[in-house]
Amino acid sequence: MLQSKSKKHLSLILPLAMTMTFTAACGGNSGGGAAGESKPAAAGAAESGKEAAKTEGPVKVVYWHAMGGELGKAVDKLVADFNASQKDVVVEAVFQGTYDESLNKLKASMDSKSGPTLIQVYEIGSRFMIDSKAITPIQQFIDADKYDISQLEENILNYYKVDGKLYSMPFNTSNPILYYNKDLFKAAGLDPEKPPATYEEVAEAAKKLTKDGQAGASFAIYGWFMEQFFANQGAELLNNGNGRTSLATESLLASDAGVKTLTWWKGMIDDKSMMNLGRKTDDTKKAFAAGQIAMTLDSTASLRGIVSAAEGKFEVGTGFLPKPSDAKEGGVIVGGASNYIMNNKSEAEQKGAWAFIKFLADPKQQAYWHVNTGYFPITKKAYDEQLVKDNLTKYPQFKTAVDQLHQTKANLATQGAVMGIFPQARQLTEGAIEEVLNGKKAPKEALDAAAKEITAKIAEYNKTTAK
Incomplete structure (x- = not known):
């Protein structure tokens, strides 16, 4: 029984x-x-x-x-x-x-x-x-x-x-993918069939796509994206194998992967090639559909809605989640x-x-x-199934998502971090990103503070579950 x-x-x-x-x-x-x-x-x-x-x-x-x-x-x-x-x-x-x-x-x-x-x-x-x-x-x-x-x-x-x-x-x-406006890419002299794949390429494209009333990109301040950027660099978010070889006891948010990501993100805010629209992904979706931004990040589950919102206005392209040019093997969670x-x-x-x-x-x-x-x-x-084949014909952009999933290298980074206080950790990560993008703290300083607080909460959780 x-x-x-x-x-x-x-x-x-x-x-x-x-x-x-x-x-x-x-x-x-x-x-x-x-x-x-x-x-x-x-x-x-x-x-x-x-x-x-x-x-x-x-x-x-x-x-x-x-x-x-x-x-x-x-x-x-x-x-x-x-x-x-x-x-x-x-x-x-x-x-x-x-x-x-x-x-x-x-x-x-x-x-x-x-x-x-x-x-x-x-x-x-x-x-x-x-x-x-x-x-x-x-x-x-x-x-x-x-x-x-x-x-x-x-x-x-x-x-x-x-x-x-x-x-x-x-x-x-x-999982998350890069969405981009193919029409704006053509107008800026960029290849609409070749989305930027690295941090460096995204930054360069964003500059070319920025003009009066239009920003090259906007990413919502979302902890999930930071988790994904870590995995795409083959970097673990927590110690002890992302909390999988044994219980996690420390956040690695302030490691090189985090600092590199936030420095790149803030750099695009500083040169005004990226717009900061806050924490709501719906706000970046609306700006993208309106042609106000040329690139954004969002879930694969949003694909149909994003493509439908752009219908009759511009063609939506999709690309893999970007990563640094020198990143280790990784993928998405x-x-x-x-x-x-x-x-x-x-x-x-x-x-x-x-x-x-x-x-x-x-x-x-x-x-x-x-x-x-x-x-x-x-x-x-x-x-x-024929239903799926027909859907891929109608929404060819979804092949990007499928390919990205299948090309992900299985390791502890892409398997994903596990911790009992994950919701709070995600909020603290978003707070750190917000502080950096708003010019209140440097990337390393903000991430160090968030990592310290996450680590303290993990310790408290681990102590409680051990009772």
């Missing part, structure tokens, strides 16, 4: 780890080990979910998610299709607001059984979810079912693996979220949740999800 864990441990770490006051992007460690395990009972889980029905009538699985608007409609369609595909499990999808709001509601439900069977959690909540001891690792179901994960994208799975074990199943996945099965629910409910997870990973469902949301398919064979 899948056993419910004591919630005493969770109540200790929640007050610290749940101080999440921002909305995440579309972005555990080796110290986690068996932290999230309950007794193996996934043994014998049926492929179709038929064994999930241990009582009369279908098993009900409550699924909490943070997908609003059109994304929510896509989730509802997948749930309806799953429910119609078999009679043993009924999934009830419940929108819980932002990722932060959803996790806070999970916290409130821990003393009772009013919470979900399955919950979508953003990628930077991974360390916390493992430390909570409130989940049944997906690996248990994979092993019991002999489920073939080789059909899934390795560079997506890598983020959610700890010691080679999957604690959750990836769901919505994205996946952003988005994954699905966790809670261990305080019955064995039948947990197996029902697993059946739904497998349904979501099916190529046909992944093709639908990708085309209707812009998130990557987690299943390789989804690219063979």
Whole structure:
């Protein structure tokens, strides 16, 4: 029987780890080990979910998610299709607001059984979810079912693996790419089919693209971008293998990778080839659509919206996330979220949740999800679906995102950092970027201060989870 864990441990770490006051992007460690395990009972889980029905009538699985608007409609369609595909499990999808709001509601439900069977959690909540001891690792179901994960994208799975074990199943996945205005590139004498690939090339192009009423570029002040710039240089954001060879104890934000990135960014602000539009990515999207800026960074999940907003005005080009010309091998880290099965629910409910997870990973469902949301398919064979082929014909820019994912070099840098206080760390990073761009501090000074504060918060978190 899948056993419910004591919630005493969770109540200790929640007050610290749940101080999440921002909305995440579309972005555990080796110290986690068996932290999230309950007794193996996934043994014998049926492929179709038929064994999930241990009582009369279908098993009900409550699924909490943070997908609003059109994304929510896509989730509802997948749930309806799953429910119609078999009679043993009924999934009830419940929108819980932002990722932060959803996790806070999970916290409130821990003393009772009013919470979900399955919950979508953003990628930077991974360390916390493992430390909570409130989940049944997906690996248990994979092993019991002999489920073939080789059909899934390795560079997506890598983020959610700890010691080679999957604690959750990836769901919505994205990474950042460079968007640029091909028409403005032509007007400036730049090759519209050759986007800048390095920091140096971006800075040079931005100068040529800047004129009255138009800036060469604008990047939102977003911690996720800094995390990605580190990975693209093959640089780790935290010590102890990005918090994966053992628990992270120190932030490396002020290392050469961070200073180099922020110096480059500030240099473009200083020569007025870059516009600072603050923290909201929506503001840079609007400026890009209006032709006020020629280059920006955004999630791959925003691609359809960005291309549609420019339709009839200019052609949108896409390029890989830029990196320094002397960067080590790296790539991008996946952003988005994954699905966790809670261990305080019955064995039948947990197996029902697993059946739904497998349904979501099916190529046909992944093709639908990708085309209707812009998130990557987690299943390789989804690219063979005609729906996906037609979508790539309509939005050829998305090939850039797919190529960037596939060309990412798998290492501890691109696997992504894991820490229990990631939301706070991201905010502190954004504060440091803001101070530098606004001329209040030099790059090294701002990053040193932020790194020191992040390190202190990591120590506090680690001390709390050790109780």
